[in-house]
Amino acid sequence: MLFKKAIKTKKRIILASGSRIRKQLLEAANIEFEVINSNVDENPLKRKLFGRSINEQVTRLAFEKSLAVSKDHPDAYVIGSDNMCTLGEKIFDKPIDHEDAINHLQSLSGKIHLQNNGISIHHHGEELWSNFDITELAMKELSLKEIEDYLNLDKPYNACGCYHFESNGKNLFKTINGLESTVMGLAMEQLIEKLNQLDVIEL
Numbered sequence: 001m002l003f004k005k006a007i008k009t010k011k012r013i014i015l016a017s018g019s020r021i022r023k024q025l026l027e028a029a030n031i032e033f034e035v036i037n038s039n040v041d042e043n044p045l046k047r048k049l050f051g052r053s054i055n056e057q058v059t060r061l062a063f064e065k066s067l068a069v070s071k072d073h074p075d076a077y078v079i080g081s082d083n084m085c086t087l088g089e090k091i092f093d094k095p096i097d098h099e100d101a102i103n104h105l106q107s108l109s110g111k112i113h114l115q116n117n118g119i120s121i122h123h124h125g126e127e128l129w130s131n132f133d134i135t136e137l138a139m140k141e142l143s144l145k146e147i148e149d150y151l152n153l154d155k156p157y158n159a160c161g162c163y164h165f166e167s168n169g170k171n172l173f174k175t176i177n178g179l180e181s182t183v184m185g186l187a188m189e190q191l192i193e194k195l196n197q198l199d200v201i202e203l
Contacts, residue, residue, distance in 0.1 A: 060118075
């Protein structure tokens, strides 16, 4: 459990994401919410945003997801989120296949990379809050066998960076500087603070 305090949910909250781990993070905080996937096609947006700062890219993607759901559910406080894994100027999207997954982890092996998280909250079609957070991760030096063993264990093919940090992926790292929840796709400590300020929840 990330949060020990009892949280009272005062207003309707929607998570505009089908992400299993984002759902689990909100559940672990004892927040009452619904899940409605935004179904935003990210690829055209990513092409349009290509070359802009990572901050701008992830917060814009989170914005569009949150807005799409807010238009149909204006009474709710809609949370949209997006993550990008970066090593220098390179962005690591979800791997296209097993070989691509191996290449991702070989590229990250022994290096420091970033998980970048953007969050947007909409209410009545208006953005109330935008947040950008970074966690820095130093991955261990991994042999090809260690990479293959990990991929067979977690099968993290739907994750940017190609690891499930919440599962066995945590064991791939030497050090982590920042929020673990940011790595998992939703900077919960900052999100909970803002929901409390907006009087959506009560701590």
